Amino acid sequence: MAETKREIERKYDAPEEDFHLPDLHKVPGVAEVVDKGVVELDAVYYDTADRRLAAHRITLRRRTGGDDAGWHLKLPVAVGDDARDEVRAPLSDDVPRVLTGLVRSRVRDAELVPVVRLLSSRDVTHLTGADGTLLAEVCVDAVRAERIGGEGSTAWTEIEVELADGGDPAFLAKVDKRLRKAGVEPSASSSKLARALDETGAAPPPAAAAGDPVTAGDHVLARLRAQRDALVELDPAVRRDLPDAVHQMRVATRRLRSAFKTYKKILDPAATEAVGAELAWLGAELGIDRDREVLTERLTGRIDALPRTLLLGPVRGRLRIWAVARRLGSRRHTVAVLDGRRYLALLDALDALLADPPLKPAAGRPAAPLLAKAALKDHARLAARLEHARSLPPGTERDHALHQARKAAKRARYAGETAVPALGGKAGKFAKRVKKVQSLLGEHQDSVVAREALRDLAIQAHAAGETAFAWGLLYGQEQAAAADAQRELPAVWDRAAKPGLPAG
Structure with a gap:
């Protein structure tokens, strides 16, 4: 069983190894600064041999120590660089299936292996408001990172400020101002894992920078890459049943298919036809869930707008029974499709097509x-x-x-x-x-x-x-x-x- 937590935090590099926090009572809104003591954390991070997760700012770890021991998968979200969704699963020897599913569109058939071990001595401080409500947790982490399966280790001290659940993100800016006055600078790395990989020589190779599109072929390929990336990125959101995720994934399939049809003078249709047919299949499978969602919302809205005197009989109950039965079947079906070999083969086919695009002579115009x-x-x-x-x-x-x-x-x-x-x-x-x-x-x-x-x-x-x-x-x-x-x-x-x- 997995649970999800929206994590909103900022990271800073400590100016010296024996750094101590400045007086955080001076942060506006803070009534009390509570020392929660030191905890010892041991985390092993998993990735593919070619670091596919790290390349997309995704982290997967097995951590012991502290009050949240278990498996943690951190996924970027669109609301800002400070935020990530952390999906947690209980401690086990192997990566839980619920988490492997969420990274499947990235990992495909590659094996998830341990790549880095981080040992952290964490000094925890709570910032609370006048009513005792937790505002944020501030941690000073003394970190030692060891590369697994190769030579290389590194150590550093960092400060991590995590907003309390339901807190106002603006509070982080107030803490930020106080820390900067004390000479603390934001971390150059997006995460502990990113820094550990960089400093132990295990980081993924940098992605090739895409130049500005010039020719007709450049523009079409840029469109195709963007929609391929959308498919891959939306996969975990669909599995987590996030709002509008199925719809957006289905739109990506349509945009890809439309491009194949519209630009037959640029892309050889003989090479895109089979991939287009598979995209049509995926779009239809996703439609089962999406159409159910849209229809239920529409009918619910119609019922809500009716005067109560016209709601004769168990109208809401009848709709609920009808909708739940359809929803359970459609959700199971959608996840089964994403777990299937045919879907993975489609993603691989898209990658292959974009790696060696079947451009016709007109593409250079x-x-x-x-x-x-x-x-x-x-x-x-x-x-x-x-x-x-x-x-x-x-x-x-x-x-x-x-x-x-x-x-x-x-x-x-x-x-x-x-x-x-x-x-x-x-x-x-x-x-x-x-x-x-x-x-x-x-x-x-x-x-x-x-x-x-x-x-x-x-x-x-x-x-x-x-x-x-x-x-x-x-x-x-x-x-x-x-x-x-x-x-x-x-x-x-x-x-x-x-x-x-x-x-x-």
Whole structure:
């Protein structure tokens, strides 16, 4: 069983080995400085032989000593350099399976082995407020690092200031000001592990710096690399069931597939077709969980907006039973997909494709005209699908045609996004206008899916002897929402009908 803690901390280099903290009573908001004594910590850090985790600021350790002995996996988060999510698992001899899953997209089939051992003598101080609430923990760590399986050791003293759970990050700035007045400087290393690897000669090789894209091929490959990286980075977030993670991972698969289709004159489709098909498979598998999430949120919102006098029967309970049953199945399915060999093979195939991209001669041409031409072609496809959909009478066939137009809008939008670095604001405006079309068509499609679910819920309610009144009412609201979207579509499309891009 794993638990997660958001860790927000700052690290500093002690100016001398026998450093002592300055008087922290002077930090605004601190009422008491409590000496908690010294603890001895013994941590062994694990990584692949080529340091894949360290290269991405991920740390995995087995630590004994202190009040949090066990396995700790630290993952970067987007909220700032001071924050990381620490996933903890109980002490065991081997790396817990729950943690190996969270690093699988990075590690793949490589073995996790011990690389560095850190022995720390930690002098702990608590900073508390006037009401006794813990504000932060300040530690002075005397560290000795030993490289495992090779020669090399190093030692240093550092200060670590960790914000208390639920604390205000601004408090760290107040402590920072006091420490700097005492001659303490922020650490040059992001973590103890990073410093240990650097100073024992076990650090991963520096990543090759990517130059600014110049040719059409450069721009397309930059887009593909960014979306490949997004897939890998979102994997642990999906496994942890973080908000919007499944959606963002699915978007990455779509952007990759769209690029393969849009830029056939730049990338050889014979080489990308198989990878594209596997991306379609992954997107569909992720869709099972994502579609459930979106649909449940939509129906819950509809129910919340109804007057209580119209909620006849156990409406919320019926939806909860329906949603939980779908959720349990979809979550298990999603994690099983990420644990499967087929998914890992897809990640490897993407890496191989980007390491040796199948570029066609046009890839070496100037970017702007080629990317503009590709975006215009996708825009023309969208226009044709919209014209076809609007020519059909209301009904299932028209709903399907509008859904196909939505897919074309996404592809055109992604082409505009890819062209922004080369074309600037014109491509950005193009992408935004097309996105509004996509959003409106998405609202229409969501109403179609919601009506199917509401009909299913009404049947279940009727079979259980419950009134189906509320479900019918909600069905009517969804019909009205679809009609509203179709009425708004002409005006939204009029603003997006002119691409505003230079002719390719």
